Structures are given as C-alpha cells and as structure tokens.
Amino acid sequence: MKTYYSKSLSATFGRQASFLAKNDELVARAAQATAALCAMPARTHCPLCAGTAPQAQDFVHRGAAYFRCPRCGHIVSCNDPSFLEQDEEQFAKVYPALRGEEREARRLNVYQPKLDWVLESCRRELGRDRQHMLACQWLEIGCGEGFFLEALQRSGAEHVSGVEADTIMAGRCAGLLGADCVDISHRPLACEIRERRFDVLAAWYVLEHVPDLHSVAQALASVPAGTLFCFAVPMFSLSVVLESACHGHFARTLDNDIHTQLFTDDSIDYFLHSAGFEKVSHWVFGQDVIDLGRIIRNGIAGSYSEDMAAGVCSMLSEAYEELQGVVDRHLMSDSRHVLAVKR
Ligand SMILES: [Zn+2]
Numbered sequence: 001m002k003t004y005y006s007k008s009l010s011a012t013f014g015r016q017a018s019f020l021a022k023n024d025e026l027v028a029r030a031a032q033a034t035a036a037l038c039a040m041p042a043r044t045h046c047p048l049c050a051g052t053a054p055q056a057q058d059f060v061h062r063g064a065a066y067f068r069c070p071r072c073g074h075i076v077s078c079n080d081p082s083f084l085e086q087d088e089e090q091f092a093k094v095y096p097a098l099r100g101e102e103r104e105a106r107r108l109n110v111y112q113p114k115l116d117w118v119l120e121s122c123r124r125e126l127g128r129d130r131q132h133m134l135a136c137q138w139l140e141i142g143c144g145e146g147f148f149l150e151a152l153q154r155s156g157a158e159h160v161s162g163v164e165a166d167t168i169m170a171g172r173c174a175g176l177l178g179a180d181c182v183d184i185s186h187r188p189l190a191c192e193i194r195e196r197r198f199d200v201l202a203a204w205y206v207l208e209h210v211p212d213l214h215s216v217a218q219a220l221a222s223v224p225a226g227t228l229f230c231f232a233v234p235m236f237s238l239s240v241v242l243e244s245a246c247h248g249h250f251a252r253t254l255d256n257d258i259h260t261q262l263f264t265d266d267s268i269d270y271f272l273h274s275a276g277f278e279k280v281s282h283w284v285f286g287q288d289v290i291d292l293g294r295i296i297r298n299g300i301a302g303s304y305s306e307d308m309a310a311g312v313c314s315m316l317s318e319a320y321e322e323l324q325g326v327v328d329r330h331l332m333s334d335s336r337h338v339l340a341v342k343r
Pocket residue numbers: 046047048049050051069070071072073074
C-alpha cells in the first residue's frame with residue numbers, strides 16, 4: 001500500500017478568499033443550520049457501522065454535539081439530520097456554474113490530478129497499465145457537473161457514466177458530456193451500486209453525505225473481485241479542531257449543515273473492511289493551514305492596521321506549503337483520497 005503526501009495549495013486560494021469575503025454571511029447561515037440540527041431527534045445508530053449510538057457526546061462543535069463512534073471511529077452528530085428538509089439543489093448553490101477558463105482550471109487543478117493519481121497507483125501497485133484502465137467501465141456516483149468524467153474522456157476513456165441527485169448539477173453535466181453520460185437518481189446509493197455494472201467506481205466527496213453507509217458497504221461487498229473503488233472524504237482534522245477552538249470564522253470542514261459526519265483513518269479502514277475491499281493507495285493532503293490563515297486574518301481585523309494585517313498574513317502565506325506538508329505527514333489534514341480493490 002502506497003501513501004502519497006501533499007498537493008499544491010494554489011487551486012484552493014480562490015475558494016478560501018471567497019470564504020473570507022463572505023465570512024459574516026456564511027457564519028450566520030451556519031448558525032441557523034446548527035439551530036435546525038440541534039432541534040432534531042437524537043440519532044439511534046452510527047451511519048457507518050449501524051452500531052447503537054452512545055449516550056454521551058465526545059465534543060461540542062459550534063453548538064452541535066458530536067460523538068466518535070466507539071465501534072468504528074466515525075465522527076457523527078448526536079442529532080439526526082435525516083429528519084431535516086432536504087434541499088435537492090443545495091450543491092448547485094454551494095458550487096455555482098463555472099465558465100471558460102475558470103471551469104478549465106478547476107478540471108485541470110482539481111480533477112485531472114485525481115485521475116492521474118488513480119492511474120499511477122493502479123500501474124504501480126496493481127500492475128494495471130494506463131491503456132487497460134482507460135478501457136474499463138467507469139461509474140462515478142455523485143458526479144456533479146462532470147469534471148472527473150470529462151477528465152476521463154479527455155484522457156481517452158470511452159466507457160464513462162455518472163449518477164447525480166442534484167438536478168441542476170446533472171443538467172450541467174449532460175450539457176457538457178451528453179445526456180447519455182449522466183442519470184439523475186434519488187435512489188439510495190446501495191441500489192445504484194447493486195444494479196449498475198462497473199470496473200471502477202468513483203465517489204469524490206460523496207460518502208460523507210450518505211445516511212446509511214453500512215448499506216453502501218453491504219452493496220460493495222457483492223461486487224466482483226478485482227473491482228476498484230476510488231473516493232475522497234473529509235476528515236476529523238486540524239481544520240476541525242481550529243473550527244472548534246475559534247468561533248469567528250466560517251467552519252469549512254464541519255459546518256453542522258452540509259457536513260454532519262466526518263471520517264477518521266479508523267472509520268475508513270472499518271468501512272473498507274466491511275465492504276471486503278483492501279486499500280491499495282491513499283493520498284493525504286488538505287488546506288488546514290489556509291484555514292489557520294483565515295482565522296488569523298479574521299482575528300486581527302480591527303485590532304491591526306490593514307497594512308500590518310496584510311503583512312503578517314502575506315508572510316504566513318509564504319509558509320503555507322511547507323506547514324501543510326508537516327500537517328499532512330502527521331495525518332492531521334482534512335482530506336483522504338483512497339484507492340481500494342475488492343478481494
Ligand atoms: Zn460506527
């Protein structure tokens with residue numbers, strides 16, 4: 001099993017700057033979401049292992065209580081968000097449509113590197129070369145507007161398809177890649193996995209939104225040996241602890257709204273083991289230190305002159321890549337990308 005560390009932070013600066021610019025609005029919206037979450041009934045079970053939820057909380061994050069599942073290590077809100085009214089277009093609101101160069105930059109800087117890492121890992125760890133991999137049947141669940149499918153197509157893959165619940169995002173994907181490439185589905189993920197054929201399944205930042213991960217693991221347990229599964233998930237990380245400790249800035253990683261469960265390395269291992277998959281490669285990186293920079297920028301605004309604040313933050317930003325590299329190597333960063341094979 002190969003571990004890759006770190007990735008250039010340059011692609012994250014734009015989105016982080018928009019969090020800083022809209023900080024007060026985002027904090028207010030998250031406070032409303034937290035109040036709604038806290039009014040929901042208590043969870044009865046862990047979404048990942050289906051074990052009985054513990055009676056006691058392990059921590060409070062921006063006003064919402066969380067537990068670390070004693071059985072699988074997953075981080076889960078004590079209140080059950082599945083009772084909340086679902087907004088089927090929430091992701092389209094979070095990710096407005098990109099055009100031209102912006103769109104191209106997102107595909108090249110965010111999605112092409114995922115594909116390059118999967119192809120490199122398959123060659124290196126499994127002896128499956130690029131040509132073999134691009135001839136496979138690829139299915140992406142939660143394909144959004146199709147950035148990854150487009151990266152696959154442009155790299156020469158012919159058999160690619162996606163499933164997406166958000167109708168606006170699916171419409172963008174169909175407009176780009178053709179209506180045959182994407183299906184709108186509101187069915188449980190486990191049904192999609194059981195009923196579709198694929199050699200490689202991709203799920204980038206999807207699993208953390210699934211209320212019944214144990215059913216997904218059961219469905220994955222029935223796929224043929226040799227099937228590949230690549231995914232990325234947000235982690236309980238330095239970013240989350242900073243959000244718990246400092247309240248003035250928008251909580252990007254655990255907002256009590258879109259994210260009410262997070263993975264740990266233990267819960268990833270539990271999930272893969274229960275699905276009968278073995279980890280082949282993982283890639284550890286995040287943007288925790290830019291969150292730290294954002295906290296500092298917010299914290300000193302008003303007490304430092306604009307010039308002084310800008311100078312301090314500029315010096316810190318020069319050190320971002322090295323600082324994040326240390327965080328990554330200590331497995332404290334906010335994301336994991338995982339490639340696993342069915343045994
Ligand atoms: Zn659990």
